[in-house]
Amino acid sequence: MQFGIFTVGDVTPDPTTGRAPSEHERIKAMVTLALKAEEVGLDVFATGEHHNPPFVPSSPTTLLGFVAARTERLILSTATTLITTNDPVKIAEDYAMLQHLADGRVDLMLGRGNTGPVYPWFGQDIRNGIPLAVENYALLRELWRNDVVDWEGRFRTPLQGFTSTPRPLDGVPPFVWHGSIRSPEIAEQAAYYGDGFFANNIFWPKEHFVRLISLYRERYAHYGHGTPEQAYVGLGGQVFMRKNSQDAVREFRPYFDKAPVYGNGPSLEEFTEQTPLTVGSPQEVIDKTLTFREYFGDYQRQLFLMDHAGLPLKTVLEQLDILGEEVIPVLRREFAINRPADVPAGPTHESLVTQANSVSV
Incomplete structure (x- = not known):
């Protein structure tokens, strides 16, 4: 199992003070969180991609390249890379470059995004969301797996004798996750490949x-x-912890009640009952996260959203300390119990190279 955090890079006012960080502060905070993630023993740091306020991560490869230079073992990923509005040629080049700079510690999650206006901003039509995701990813695979590509599709100009550079490290492209919250077509796409x-x-x-x-x-x-059990599954999660659950609920409630993604919806109690959000003690986080295997089977990657809703950086860093010291070691141990030997571990560059070499022999 791989454990990590993902950030969407929102600039949200702290409801307890009314102060919002500047864009500069938020970007620097994301770097700090990535470094903290490695320090406390997490495996993955992932950043979203957004092109509108109140979000700042419009250039994931820039952020991840900077983090790569300051870390040694952290897997750097996205949550998500917009396969619909980015040119597949640029994705192929940018993430292969990042893969080389990070010595293979790179994969990416592809998605359609959740902001409708982003499509016309990049010259696309939201009504083509699924066809764009399908066609653009087919081209991305071609660019990474073939040295010379001839291509003609519906959504971009043709390619003739084109070579994407640099080529993937060791001839092995980054592992790809297809991210979705609602689309069976994307589940089908992930399964097909x-x-x-x-x-x-x-x-x-x-x-x-x-x-x-x-x-x-x-x-x-x-x-x-x-087998179905051998498929690669990743899950999200949200947690806020203090030593006892009453303190956690009391401290997090104003953030839940005022945050744009939560506000004016279900109560905190209703939301924690109906979704993976856990606000409580470390043991409560452990107990609820372990139920994910009961519902979804053995899986490979668990990412937590920690730095949202206007929470100050100091508080989020405290959360990461608790996560790394008290939660993840127990989850690693418990998820390993009775895990079938044929269920694959979380993908790494090294495992993909080994797999590619075994196929070519």
Whole structure:
């Protein structure tokens, strides 16, 4: 199992003080969180991609390249890279470059995004969201796997004799997760290629994601990549912890009540009952996260959203200390118990190179 954090890079006022960080402060804070993630023993740091206020991470590869230079073992990922509005040629080049700079410590999660206006900003039509995701990813795979590409599709100018540079490190492209909260077409796409499927299950009840992940697992097996249990699944999560649950609830409630993603919806108690959000003690976080395996089966990657809703950096760093010291060691141990030997571990560059070499022999 791989454990990590993901950030969406929102600039949200702290409801207890009314102060919002500047863009500069927020960007620097994201770097600080990545470095803290490695310090406390996490495996993955992932950043979102947004092109509108109140978000700042418009250039994930810039941020991740900077983090790569200051870390040694952290896997750097995205949550998500917009496959619909980015040119697949630029994705191929940018993430191969990042892969070299980070000595392979790179993968990416692809998604359509959740901001409708981003499509016309980049010359696309939101009504083509699914076809864009399908076609653009097909081209991205071609660019990474073939030295010379001839291509003609619906959404971009043709390519003739084109070579994307640099070539992927060791001839092995970064591992790809397909992220979705609602689209069976994306689960099907992930299954077709034998890629990972990341169900960002932070807002909706588990029953919805049980259906989506089950579809992905069944289709993964249908396409001959392995058994349903061997499919690569990643999950989201949200936590806020203090030594006792009463303190955690009291401290987090104003952030929940005022945050744009939560405000004026279900109560904190209703939301924690219906979704993976856990506000309580470290043991409560452990107990609830362990139920994910009961619902979704053995999986490979668990990412937590920690720095949202206007929480100050100091508080988030305290949360990461608790996560790394009290929660993740227990989760690693418990998730390893009775895990079938044929269920793959979380993907790394080294494991992908080994797999590629074994296939070529």
